[in-house]
Amino acid sequence: MHRLRMLWARLRGQAAQASEDQAFDEEIRAHIALLEERYRLQGMTAQEAAWAARRQFGNVTALRERQREQRGFLSPTEWWRDVRFALRMLAKRPALNVAMVLALALGIGANTTVFSIVDAVLLRPLPFPHPQQLTDVQSSDTGHQFEDSDVSYPDFFDWRAQNHSFSHLVSFHDTSLTLTSVQRAIHLDGEVVSWDLLPLLGVSPELGRGFRPEEEKFGARVVLISHALWVSQFGSNPTIVGQTIHLSGDAYTIVGVMPAAFQFPVDALENSFWTTLAVDNDGTPRALTANRGAHEMSVIGRLKPRVTLAQANEDMNAIAARLAKQYPDTNTRHNSARVESELKALLGDTGTLLLIVLGAVGLVLLIACGNVGNLLLVRANEREREMAMRSALGASRTRLVRQLLVESVILGLLGGATGCALAFVSTPALLRLIGNSVPRAADAGVNLTVLGFALGVSLASGILFGLAPAARFMRSDLLSPLKEGGRTEAGAQHRLASAVIVGQVALGIVLTAGAGLLVTSFVHLARNNEGFNPAHVLTFLFETPDSRYGTSRAQFYQEYFEKLRALPGVESAGGSMMLPMTYNGATVSFENPEHPLPKGQLESASLDLVSPGYFRTMEIPLLSGRSFNNADTERSPQVMIVNRAFAQKYFHGEDVLGKKLKPGTSNGPTSPPAWRTIVGVVGNIRTGATNREMDPMYYLPASQLPNWCCLYSVVRTQMDPLSLEPEVRNLVASMDPNIPITDVRTMRERVALELAQPRFAMVLLSAFAGLALILTLVGLYGVMAYSVARRTREIGVRLALGAPRMMVLQMVLRQAAVLVTIGTALGVAGTLASAPLLRAFLFGTGERNPDVLALVCGLVALTGLLAAYLPARKAMQVDPSTALRYE
């Protein structure tokens, strides 16, 4: 407390040095004048009185200097003197100092780069007014038995009407439509939202207006378009508002154009239009807007002022519980709700991953600081006599320590400046590595916040590694080196250097072990058997709008796939609605007569609607029964295929062929869900590359549910799949020029995209671990080399007395081995303690993998001894006669 007060007083004093100087001068002048007056009254001449007064008062200049020093930390002139002296000292040993600046630049540059990402993703608030009021609202259930957190429209309407916590509550879900009234039909991504999205976000369009409440009603077709779409398709036409455009065959009125910076959802960079939920209402009782069982919407809310998350949670939970009682058939498993901050919901696990990476890169900097600290310690040793001389000439101890700190802070700042330059170069490279796997990362860049961070880190590290040598002068007897033949015991200093090495080895092990786990995990993911063969497969999507294909969709797809299979180079082709590796998916409940359950508690599983030829094209093995064919139509017996996991989970491995189930899927308002016969069993697949399990799934023939849209095309080719792209575009255009193809990718690329996040985590952590290891080894080498140099005389004596050279080698190696062993032991303990942090990001390996840990320890031990071997060999080659003459 007392120290804090002094620090504060000095900080203020430092800031007011100039004005305080003036006041002090005035005070002194008055004092001396009064003294003179007194002496004159005692009868002295003016000259004598002036002299006597001066004598009585003491040395004014010295006093002023002392006041300045006491008032703040340094007077400006002293600052400048220290800085110039430090620069001269640094220029004296360019090689050593360049090495130190480089080590720091690597550490600070890596930290700055990672921080620029953390800043953009985690720290920057969402780009809307009062972003802390924005929340994500999800459906959940008290038993936490299922993960489906989406919301149905009727539930959303009840939430919106009954809650007391939100000023606005808005539902939204992705959609994609085809824009036709332009030169060439194009595919657009967009969002279906409630009317009050813009008031909720607090933004307004750059042209036109937002939606009105009545535009949620049946039949309304209004659209807000993005700035980019306005520019690219409508030539920035200023009179666009009020015009009609055709989206997938329906006429929509443009009510506004959004500003260029507007993105909603925040991570959906491609969205080019927003329309109201009226498009989900076909006016029938089975419309999406009336179906309480269809959980497809996300919900964002803006909390009323002064309402907390906890209050909102309580409010929403009460409403959800009430709805579950009121509608047990649909809501039993959605009997609660979860409100969390929108940013947190957006980031999920990614925030944790970024913080782990930031922590890792912080450790790298710590290791770099250790190296620089040790080098400075060595140099401090060389400068012992200089310091002793300055101390003997009257420099105070604090003054000397300050000088050393100024030097190290300058080193830190030089390292920081170089590091910032590195960060400028490496941030774009890191962004390429991250791709789309981290929301909001694309906005990252080296900006003022980031530079401020770099400056703070540089200063902090400068002080950190400057403290070791400074502490040494605080303690030790400064004068002894001046005494005849003076050699101070450098034991304490050597212990400090050794402790630094031990710490570096320990941190290096923690980092390398973490990287090792991520590499193991990534290799597992990359070699993972997905249950299908992703090689030589082209995938793409096009829409078949209801306006044109409402009654002819099944027939269109059948003709299309036959033409597709006939293209040269095509082995097989098929279609799937919930294609693996596309984040598409749906979970639908089914009735099982052998295991009847009340309606609200039916079992549910993932489903996919596929065309004939899909399993063959994906090379998903057919284990028994048959696959779908062109004879499966709306009027033929209704059938389904299940995967092995499904058969095992719901039928315990008995023969499932011929069993009947009723999935809750209907083909439009007039045909209720049908009983379906299981006609085949296929192998399991992984629907997302980072899914831990291969889930139970069932497949329905798309031809029996032709109202469902749209199928991804999957084509197995003999040549490079992408070379087929022009031909499939031509084929589709020849069948209908108004349905553009979109999302053309090979299956391999889709798998790689899903692995982007584990890949970037692995690459980053491996790079940091490598850097840490190199810095540690260099540090170990430096300390051992210095230790050998210091003991040259001792080694010479030993050799002269007949010690075998091997023994000298062993002696040095043993010293290194002790350090490495202690460091390794601490590192292993640290690794085991910090292991749970990584658990969520590991696949196919536990977070405590003994093989990885053993490998890492072996690597560190081996390279550590190698780093010590060079100085040890030098020690062995010491020539006793030279060594003894030396000194």
Place this chain on the structure above:
Amino acid sequence: MGEGKSEVLQGTLDLMVLKTLYAMGPLHGFGIARRIEQISDGVLDLNEGTVYTALLRLQQQGWITSKWGISENNRRARFYSITRQGAKQLERETENWQRVAGVMDRVLKLERQV
């Protein structure tokens, strides 16, 4: 250093200044120096400049405050006065001093026992 004068022990000047301000009320630097000179009867050899270092130090600790005013002979001067915290510190330091002085006293009175 004149004959028969004693150097001011390190740390005691702060205590003297505090006590002076406590006893006399607000004073400027010159007044404090005069008062110490009077009381010490010319025994102490004091560079009067060091009073200002003590004043600055005490001010930074929050034990005294200062403000500008007009002195008795109509000059602008900085007047220092003791704070409540300063009075408490004075009490502590006085006790401490008396304890140390008592010990010193007893030690110096030790008879030669050999």
